[in-house]
Amino acid sequence: MPLPHVPPTAGSLDVALFAGMAEAAGRRRVTLAWSGGTVADLRRRLAAACPEIAPLLERSAVARGDRYATDGEPIAAGDDVALIPPVSGG
Amino acid sequence: MPLPHVPPTAGSLDVALFAGMAEAAGRRRVTLAWSGGTVADLRRRLAAACPEIAPLLERSAVARGDRYATDGEPIAAGDDVALIPPVSGG
Amino acid sequence: MAHAVDHDPRVTLVTLDADPLDPAAVLAAVGARAAGGNVLFVGTVRDVTGDVATTRLEYEAHAPLARAELARLCGEAADRFDLVAVAVSHRLGVVEPGDASVAVAASAAHRREAFAAAEWLMERIKATVPIWKCDHAPDGGRSWVHGQASAERGP
Amino acid sequence: MAHAVDHDPRVTLVTLDADPLDPAAVLAAVGARAAGGNVLFVGTVRDVTGDVATTRLEYEAHAPLARAELARLCGEAADRFDLVAVAVSHRLGVVEPGDASVAVAASAAHRREAFAAAEWLMERIKATVPIWKCDHAPDGGRSWVHGQASAERGP
Numbered sequence: 001m002p003l004p005h006v007p008p009t010a011g012s013l014d015v016a017l018f019a020g021m022a023e024a025a026g027r028r029r030v031t032l033a034w035s036g037g038t039v040a041d042l043r044r045r046l047a048a049a050c051p052e053i054a055p056l057l058e059r060s061a062v063a064r065g066d067r068y069a070t071d072g073e074p075i076a077a078g079d080d081v082a083l084i085p086p087v088s089g090g
Numbered sequence: 091m092p093l094p095h096v097p098p099t100a101g102s103l104d105v106a107l108f109a110g111m112a113e114a115a116g117r118r119r120v121t122l123a124w125s126g127g128t129v130a131d132l133r134r135r136l137a138a139a140c141p142e143i144a145p146l147l148e149r150s151a152v153a154r155g156d157r158y159a160t161d162g163e164p165i166a167a168g169d170d171v172a173l174i175p176p177v178s179g180g
Numbered sequence: 181m182a183h184a185v186d187h188d189p190r191v192t193l194v195t196l197d198a199d200p201l202d203p204a205a206v207l208a209a210v211g212a213r214a215a216g217g218n219v220l221f222v223g224t225v226r227d228v229t230g231d232v233a234t235t236r237l238e239y240e241a242h243a244p245l246a247r248a249e250l251a252r253l254c255g256e257a258a259d260r261f262d263l264v265a266v267a268v269s270h271r272l273g274v275v276e277p278g279d280a281s282v283a284v285a286a287s288a289a290h291r292r293e294a295f296a297a298a299e300w301l302m303e304r305i306k307a308t309v310p311i312w313k314c315d316h317a318p319d320g321g322r323s324w325v326h327g328q329a330s331a332e333r334g335p
Numbered sequence: 336m337a338h339a340v341d342h343d344p345r346v347t348l349v350t351l352d353a354d355p356l357d358p359a360a361v362l363a364a365v366g367a368r369a370a371g372g373n374v375l376f377v378g379t380v381r382d383v384t385g386d387v388a389t390t391r392l393e394y395e396a397h398a399p400l401a402r403a404e405l406a407r408l409c410g411e412a413a414d415r416f417d418l419v420a421v422a423v424s425h426r427l428g429v430v431e432p433g434d435a436s437v438a439v440a441a442s443a444a445h446r447r448e449a450f451a452a453a454e455w456l457m458e459r460i461k462a463t464v465p466i467w468k469c470d471h472a473p474d475g476g477r478s479w480v481h482g483q484a485s486a487e488r489g490p
Contacts, residue, residue, distance in 0.1 A: 019395055019467035020479030056481060063465065066403035082397050082465075088480035089394065089401075089425060089466025090378050090437050090457065109240055109312035110324030146326060153310065156248035172242050172310075178325035179239065179246075179270060179311025180223055180282050180302060204359045207375070213433045218377040219453075220362070221446060226371040278368045291376060291457055298374075299450045 011035065011077025015046065021056050021085045040071040042081070053083075060085045101125070101167025105136065111146045111175045130161040132171070143173070150175045190258040192265045194251045196241060196311075198273035201280040209267035210287040217291030219298040221284050227277040235316050237275045242310040246270075249309045253301060261297035263288050268301065270311060281313075345413040347420045349406045351398060351466075353428035356435040364422035365442040372446030374453040376439050382432040390471050392430045397465040401425075404464045408456060416452035418443050423456065425466060436468075 013034035022028045030050055037045075039062045047054045061084040062069045068084070075081060103124035112118045120140050127135075129152045137144045151174040152159045158174070165171060193209035207220040225237050254266045268284045275281045282305065286297035305311075314324045348364035362375040380392050409421045423439045430436045437460065441452035460466075469479045 016397070018397060018465070019469070020481050023479060059481070063397060063400045066399045068400075082400070084397060084400070084465045085467070086481040087461070087463065087465055088468045088482060089396070089464050090461040090468075106242070108242060108310070109314070110326050113324060149326070153242060153245050156244045158245075172245070174242060174245070174310045175312070176326040177306070177308065177310055178313045178327060179241070179309050180306040180313075203362065203375075207358065207377070211379070211433070213379075213382045216379060216381040218379060220358075220375040220377070221450070222362070222373040222375070223446065224366075224368075224371060224373060226444065227368045278366070289381065291378065291454075295376070295450060295454045299446070302446055 013042070013075065013077055013079065013081060015042070016082035017053070018082070019085060019088075021053050021060070021083055024052050024056060025050055026052075034075070034077045036074065036076060038071065039069050039073050039075060042075055043071070046083070056085045057083065103132070103165065103167055103169065103171060105132070106172035107143070108172070109175060109178075111143050111150070111173055114142050114146060115140055116142075124165070124167045126164065126166060128161065129159050129163050129165060132165055133161070136173070146175045147173065188251075188255045188258065190263055190265050191251055191254040191267070193267035193269065194247060194254060195269040196243060196247050196250065196272060198271065201269050201271050201283055203280055203283045206267050206269050206283040206285045210265035210285040212264045212287055214289065215264040215287035215294075216289055217294035218285065218287040219291070219294040221282075221298045221302055222280050223282040223302070224280050225275050225277045232315075233318050234277060235318050236277065237281060238314040238316060238322075239270070239272050239275065239281065240312050240314070241270075241272055243272075246310050250305065253304045253309070256304075257286065257297045257301045260300070261286070261288060261293040263293065263297055266297065266301070268305070270305070270309075272311075343406075343410045343413065345418055345420050346406055346409040346422070348422035348424065349402060349409060350424040351396060351402050351405065351427060353426065356424050356426050356438055358435055358438045361422050361424050361438040361440045365420035365440040367419045367442055369444065370419040370442035370449075371444055372449035373440065373442040374446070374449040376437075376453045376457055377435050378437040378457075379435050380430050380432045387470075388473050389432060390473050391432065392436065393469040393471060393477075394425070394427050394430065394436065395467050395469070396425075396427055398427075401465050405460065408459045408464070411459075412441065412452045412456045415455070416441065416443060416448040418448065418452055421452065421456070423460070425460070425464075427466075 015030045063082045105120045153172045203222045264287045266286045270282045286294045288294040358377045419442045425437045441449045443449040
């Protein structure tokens, strides 16, 4: 019996990085294969895929579009998602 | 024996009035014959000489030159004295 | 007319006159590279206070004492709040609705001190500086404002 | 770039861009005849913080979220402090020492509300709006500032 494979309809998710997080990752976005899940799922996936951002990730909020998202909120493939590390404006 | 008379060297005191106090008195200064005394003496003399300012006088400070004066402070003839009713700048 | 404030270099501007008040000049007077927080307060004449319409205000002062008090309060604010610079301008004469009657500016290394200083300074100015306002009502009535006792707040 | 703030007429200006910041324009945005108290805060880049010299700061933002948050905070300030008008401008890009990185202005019938609103707004902006600063030191070193956890301050 063949192993289950990622369905071809599974999408991807671009996650935008900023400031020290972009610097730690050496890039301004991380792209994950994404078939759906919550903000909490996304945090786990990112920590595994990108260990160099894990320390800041724990102290970061997640934004979808122009709103902050709670950990239980669902994220769909193609959503406009960003990590918001501790802010320092002013 | 003749009655004591005001010595000819006794001077006078000009007291400046402002705002509602000048309006109540109908003038911007009151001139008193003055041979010396404290700020408290001055308050009594002014209340008697100018009863129309007495209500505001009770709520007023006294200034000499560019400083506020305390009630025990001596005032000499010719001093630059003003009554400072409750202020309302800003 | 600017008051001589040579004695305290942190007090950069003290004016009390009948010229139109320029808030930007008061803010500019406290600009300094050592300051991170700059607060400007501008008091303007409202056209309505409660239900009472005001056509204009008129300000009068014991000018020498008022300038000395303004400078003294600025210096005290600089001490209390560790200011880099502090400035104040107050109008005399007639001030129309929408125009500024007073402006204070304070700059400090951090914003909290600048906010606290500007608010403290406005409270002290309103409580102790010998300046009086006269309300001119639309019906032609005039009334000098003598709200609270100043004797208790004396020297 | 001005944010569309048509939905709340009290929020008169929200900008987040790399243009030089003009504090007088932020103050002018809250001028109103119904207001007696107008407070402007201007945050400027200090040349020295503690013992550390700064040559310049660089600001980066999640711009759409930051503009939405700035507008939302302005509306919340207007509600909380009964403001007549409120405005904010924040810089992006490189800001040199002595130049303004942020300005907020609030106007209210009375000064206490205007002071409280401007101070509250600055605290909220520094705590929740997705803007980051990078310190550029004289030796060429750069460091992004991520002081406190923002996750706890989230939505």
